[in-house]
Amino acid sequence: MNSRAIFLLLLSFHASAMLPAGRWSPISNVNDPHVVEVGKFAVSEYDMESKSELKFVAVVSGESKVVAGTNYRLIVAVNDGVAGPGASKNYEAIVWEKQWLKSMNLTSFKPVV
Template identity: 85%
Template sequence: MNNKAIFLLLLSLVLLHASAAAPTGRWTPISNVKDPHVVAVGKFAVSEYDMQSKSELKFVAVVSGESKVVAGISYRLIVAVNDGVAGPGASKNYEAIVWEKEWLKSMNLTSFKPVV
């Protein structure tokens, strides 16, 4: 085999492995919702929603989540928040979708709605 054929074979194997490791466009469960980065994304979602809607929700925790690769990473998180209405210690769940482009250090809140 010549060098070009070997290179193409290795490149194909690397691309095949990468596509199997991170399926593009398909939601996959986040196994550790206490991961500091996942928590930071959840806090960003609540903070951004507060700023946009002039509300005063307080982040409590990330309850569950999924992510998918789409020109960055899209996170679909269920976050527990305290709205100050339900009383101290009580929380409500919201679904937040955040699109992150980590290489640009950019996050965008695309959806934030109560879980019914």
């Protein structure tokens, strides 16, 4: 490999490293069936991991960003069965989805304070 080719290769790596990371963008329709599916997945996955019995109520708000897939940061309303019927609490869930692999991973789930 000649020095010009090496220079161009290094320049392309440097340029790609300087690209801004994906930014969070608001989700305009939190009732979109796919967004609701992601919210339900987050609650279900958290339930399996924590052995809790949260019940998904709705996606309250959300943002997404593209990062080798899509990250979703959703505020989901859940019923924990303790606060009584109809009462819900909000949680922030972050889900990383790779649609081409039909794969979702829950990366964070915490109460909104």
